[in-house]
Amino acid sequence: MSNDKLIALSLPNISGNEWKYVKDCLDTGWISSVGAYVTQFEQMVADFAGAKYGVAAVNGTAALHISLLLSGVKANDYVILPNLTFVASANSIRYIGADPLLVDADSDLWQMDLDLLETFLEDETDIRDGELIYIKDGRRIGAIMPVHILGNICDMDRFTSIVKKYPLPVVEDATEALGSSYKGQHAGTFSPFGCFSFNGNKIISTGGGGVIVTSDEELARKAKHITTTAKASPDEYYHDEVGYNYRLVNILAAVGVAQMEQLPGFIERKKEIVKFYKDAFGGVGDIGFQQELPGVETNGWLFTIRTSRSEELLKHLDANKILSRRFWMPMNKLPMYSGCPYITRNDEAGSIYNSCLSIPSSTNITDAELEIVAREVKSVFNK
Numbered sequence: 247m248s249n250d251k252l253i254a255l256s257l258p259n260i261s262g263n264e265w266k267y268v269k270d271c272l273d274t275g276w277i278s279s280v281g282a283y284v285t286q287f288e289q290m291v292a293d294f295a296g297a298k299y300g301v302a303a304v305n306g307t308a309a310l311h312i313s314l315l316l317s318g319v320k321a322n323d324y325v326i327l328p329n330l331t332f333v334a335s336a337n338s339i340r341y342i343g344a345d346p347l348l349v350d351a352d353s354d355l356w357q358m359d360l361d362l363l364e365t366f367l368e369d370e371t372d373i374r375d376g377e378l379i380y381i382k383d384g385r386r387i388g389a390i391m392p393v394h395i396l397g398n399i400c401d402m403d404r405f406t407s408i409v410k411k412y413p414l415p416v417v418e419d420a421t422e423a424l425g426s427s428y429k430g431q432h433a434g435t436f437s438p439f440g441c442f443s444f445n446g447n448k449i450i451s452t453g454g455g456g457v458i459v460t461s462d463e464e465l466a467r468k469a470k471h472i473t474t475t476a477k478a479s480p481d482e483y484y485h486d487e488v489g490y491n492y493r494l495v496n497i498l499a500a501v502g503v504a505q506m507e508q509l510p511g512f513i514e515r516k517k518e519i520v521k522f523y524k525d526a527f528g529g530v531g532d533i534g535f536q537q538e539l540p541g542v543e544t545n546g547w548l549f550t551i552r553t554s555r556s557e558e559l560l561k562h563l564d565a566n567k568i569l570s571r572r573f574w575m576p577m578n579k580l581p582m583y584s585g586c587p588y589i590t591r592n593d594e595a596g597s598i599y600n601s602c603l604s605i606p607s608s609t610n611i612t613d614a615e616l617e618i619v620a621r622e623v624k625s626v627f628n629k
């Protein structure tokens with residue numbers, strides 16, 4: 247096989263009932279945010295994750311925004327966040343007028359460093375009148391947002407035992423982690439709110455979309471209320487608070503239902519891809535992988551390697567029509583968030599950013615394409 251075709255990073259895989267269900271929406275006229283597919287999709291996601299309720303949203307960012315609001319985060323609060331995350335996590339905090347309080351990543355799992363978190367909470371915060379305060383500037387810390395980066399999960403037992411000592415609501419950014427679990431418990435269900443994303447590069451995609459999962463009936467009711475303009479009367483345009491027009495539309499939820507039907511197969515394929523790459527790159531140059539803790543099952547969302555030669559590798563893959571992508575630039579390096587507090591020893595997030603490269607991991611990548619990627623990656627180290 248020649249490699250004159252572009253090998254993409256993480257494409258949607260539209261190979262099930264998507265056409266059929268979308269056609270159903272078009273044929274019946276049920277295309278807006280009121281429709282049976284929305285309810286079906288949100289329940290399918292909740293059931294898959296092992297949560298009681300799902301509330302669909304226009305995207306993962308909106309799901310995070312609403313979850314933070316319902317957790318009681320207010321303007322001028324801090325929300326503890328890993329420095330190494332996609333910008334949407336931080337943006338959802340800023341939409342409320344709060345600021346991220348950044349914690350560095352750990353070198354093995356690339357998740358929030360729990361040693362740093364524990365020491366920070368012990369030494370640099372105080373509980374005053376039942377609220378958690380950052381001693382340095384007296385501002386309240388309203389919540390913590392762990393992010394299950396690349397579908398991996400940190401030691402959730404330890405995380406939970408650390409945060410439960412403090413008045414600190416948790417909102418899980420599980421946007422990348424549909425299909426990932428820790429000791430049999432699905433990502434997004436360790437806290438009152440877990441948020442998933444279904445944008446174009448996620449393990450399932452609705453083009454754009456999100457779901458909040460929760461097992462608390464009242465929180466689910468509030469989330470649905472506030473994402474649907476807070477309309478409080480069925481007969482009248484009476485809205486009892488400032489709501490949001492955040493509900494996913496039926497036509498996209500129809501795609502989501504078809505995607506959910508295929509999710510187990512997609513997860514299997516991601517696992518095959520992870521195994522293939524780990525076998526292919528073990529012992530090659532200084533290539534390292536994201537580590538997983540015992541008890542963690544990741545969905546293998548986007549395979550990412552770490553090497554001191556990432557820049558050279560990126561250029562070589564690019565020249566060979568293979569898409570690869572650097573990690574997100576850490577939040578402390580972005581102009582909007584560079585002034586936020588950053589809890590770190592040696593800026594591990596910065597060094598992960600400088601040395602990591604995500605490589606093609608679409609569920610519809612062919613075995614022949616995987617061979618091409620492996621051959622080209624290895625060729626850089628065998629020069």
Ligand SMILES: Cc1ncc(COP(=O)(O)O)c(C=O)c1O
Nearest residue numbers: 305306307332334335421443445
């Ligand atoms: C870590 C993380 N948080 C939040 C989001 C936001 O999701 P969305 O793009 O659906 O708004 C994404 C995905 O893009 C993400 O990867």
